[in-house]
Amino acid sequence: MKKFLGILLCMAAVASASMIGLDALGEEQSFGGMASSAGRGFAGGAKTGDAEGLALVNPARVAFDTKVVFNVNFLMEFTSLEHSGLAYSTSSVSIPSFNLSFPMGRFGAAGVSLWQHYSSVMDEEVEDSTSSVIAKLKYQSSVYEIVPTYAVRLPYLRNFSLGASAHFVMGNVERSLTLGPDNSAVSKEDYWATSEAKITDYVDGSWEIKNHPAYYSAALQYRGHQMSYYFSYTTPYTLRNDLNYNFRFSEIDTLVPTKYTREIDIPMTLATGLNFRFFKRNNVMLDLQWRSWDGDVENISRSFSMDEYTETQNDVFASVGFQRDGSTLFYDPFWDRVTYRAGAWYKSWYIKNAYEVGGSIGAGFPLGRKGTVVDLAIQGGKRFVDDGHSWEESFVGIRLGLMGIGNWGSTQR
């Protein structure tokens, strides 16, 4: 385990994820970025089972679980930035979510998630063509949410469940642009004053929700013999980002920062999905998530020639997936006990003219008899930004989910 984490940490040291919207909110980890969900193209919000665990978009689903589920998810992504035949590739490692769900029989089910909802990650060095000075450009922003969830099956209508969750937002932002001098506008006699004079344009800050402790999601789920559906609604909210803008001459030599707060209105989210089960263990699923953005997103910006605002568009996430559930009988052959997944998605980002298409395959490998599962998903796709510069991002990602399943609290029959 130590070796494994060691490799992850090594890779994290040279990290840049998607570079779209770095100055706005960054990349969104839809559906908690769970490996099991990612393997089927992020579809399957309506899929029920004994140990499906939490679905951030559908808090009602967990009411049908009968086993305690804990999972932690890792994402390793390789991204290639492409434009007019030029390409720059980079990689990142992140841990999009931890989830714990705890069914309590007729008292419903409770759970809690830690979710990295948005992230801007870039850590690159680039040489200035005129001065040959290396500039270090770094973004490290994460909007985290702690999401307690409660869901319960309705009395009498046992095929229906209601669920609700609260999203407590926190996180931090750091943007650090360490630059060397460009002396092109000064007399040669004056070059001496700027030799070795690197300056860092530094911004840091924190995230919270304006005027409220959390935002909320509510969902209704129906589980049929073959068809299952859900519908969920998430309240709109305003993200508040308190920022300190500064210049740094060294770690301990800085100015007094000036404070600024940007506010980002996140619209309500509507989501729905269905799951069709056939031949007992095969499932086809379809999910749709929709948000209608009213206003633009204010950027961290306020330096150099960076845009002050990022224009938005209605964001849609449509996904379709297939899953063949693994056998739950431990004496079945290993490959029959493996869960197989495949899926595809289309996503229009919250950023105007940014789109993403992707596909994935995945599998859930049972380990031992105690219910541990390792979910592996391999995904790939493209992001297009048509903002007049026609940038594209190709990405290949590997997601790994470690899932522990237990029978705590349930009595043996």
Place this chain on the structure above:
Amino acid sequence: MKQKKFAILSILFVLAVLLTSCIFDTDESALSSWLDDQGLPNSYQVQTLEIDGIVPVSAESYQNLAPRDAYSIVYLGRSANISHDMVLDFMFDTLLFAKLKDADVAKSSIDFRLNSQFYGAKNFPKDSFPIQESMNVTVSWRLTRGMGESFLRSIVDIEDSTWRDSLIYWENDGSADTSYEISIGKKDSVVSLTLPSALIDSLRKKVTYCRLQLRLSAPEAQHVLRFYGPESSYGPQFRMTTETDSLTRTVTPYRAAEILENKEDCLECPILHGGLYYDSLMVELPSEPILKKLAEFYGDEFPYNGGDKYDVRQAVVLAELTMFKDDSQGSNELGYPIQIVAGSFMDDADSVYHLNERYKLNKKLIDEKGHPNMVFYDGDSLSLQVTSGMRNFINKASDGRNFKFKMRMSLPVLSPKDSLYSDHIVVVDSAKKTTDTSYVFFNNFDLARYDFSESMKSPMRLKLWLASKRGDE
């Protein structure tokens, strides 16, 4: 078993990494191009701005003339209109007094040895010898008597700082004016001053334990003499000789202090003295011409009054202030140029602290003309770097403050045109393989003075190298 599984997973992971990294090419220019499109910079644009005609609002000199410890060097005399008195603290025992009392005649002197680290330094001007003068010295003393060793212990127990503070209010038990013919020919000379008989008579009065605090003052002297202090084995020695048995008793001081007095005619004038640790000149420049010029330059409002009023729209990369100088308004002992160092006042969370400004080398200028921050050197201008102070000032100018900085005299400069600015070995004769060391500074302060009255009345020029966060406007 578990370890095996994780090992397999790890290998799979690494393989996946290697395979996927082969899929994509990478090209730095793609990143640069993307950064350009996003408006992210590769470098900051440097701009220079000169602001002329800044006349200081005020210039005040500050001194801390509290008595200072003199363990390593004791000073006596006067230089640069500052007098340096020495006070030595002695303790005597009964044996000595018994002999003194019985003696028919006794005489006493105090011997000092020149501090050869100063006078014998490699670069000490050799033409300074001989040092000759008829020095009028006032010898004054305090005598305290007590019984038993507990008396001596009570003296030892006095904190040195407490003792030095007590010297501010010096009241003597006796004094005598004497004149000594000083003639010092070489670096390790011994100067012996005969002490007045009144002092010896006082000492002989009673057989007992005794404490003597001896003060030597020469406020009208033409030189300041530097002797080894009591911490050295060459320190001051109090000698008494009795004629009866021709015995010589020697006592060394337990501690020593230096008392300074400013003898300038004009105490309000902006005069800077060298060699005094706390002698400084505080200069205040008006904010208006600086902010007005910045406003014209950027087309923005200065001082910044938006938000919480802290200005981080630009950064001062370097600030250099140039003022008029007239070396005829100063005097120094050693004849070397003396570097002036600038200090700034920086705001901390809820206080202000003093920071010595960094000095960035303009190597081309130094090689051609020498360091620009020296007095007693060619030219009629003095340039000081006040970068940190100017950053702090512009950052917080909205509170209406003026720009303040501090000037102090540093060490004499031995290599005024050496842009290496560090001690280094030079080859004297490559054939004989002989080398020498080139030092930047002399190893001790010069007791110099410099009157900046004219400089502070004359307009100064501030040059700023600026990095702006403003985009293409």
